[in-house]
Amino acid sequence: xxxxxxxxxxxxxxxxxxxxxxxxxxxxxxxxxxxxxxxxxxxxxxxxxxxxxxxxxxxxxxxxxxxxxxxxxxxxxx
Numbered sequence: 001x002x003x004x005x006x007x008x009x010x011x012x013x014x015x016x017x018x019x020x021x022x023x024x025x026x027x028x029x030x031x032x033x034x035x036x037x038x039x040x041x042x043x044x045x046x047x048x049x050x051x052x053x054x055x056x057x058x059x060x061x062x063x064x065x066x067x068x069x070x071x072x073x074x075x076x077x078x
Contacts, residue, residue, distance in 0.1 A: 007013050
């Protein structure tokens, strides 16, 4: 079982740690917000998107046809 508790201050962490010790809970994994932060990678600005304009000019698309093509499931697949 995994339980996530978000704590805003060090004093709250100390109180929670004391509670775990009082109830003899030893299997605790602590991850700080700094450890779980996602890294943002900048995209390649040298790519020219103009070449993508008009790629569906000969085959007009709408959301329904895109969904039908993208969400097809094989029979028996879960």
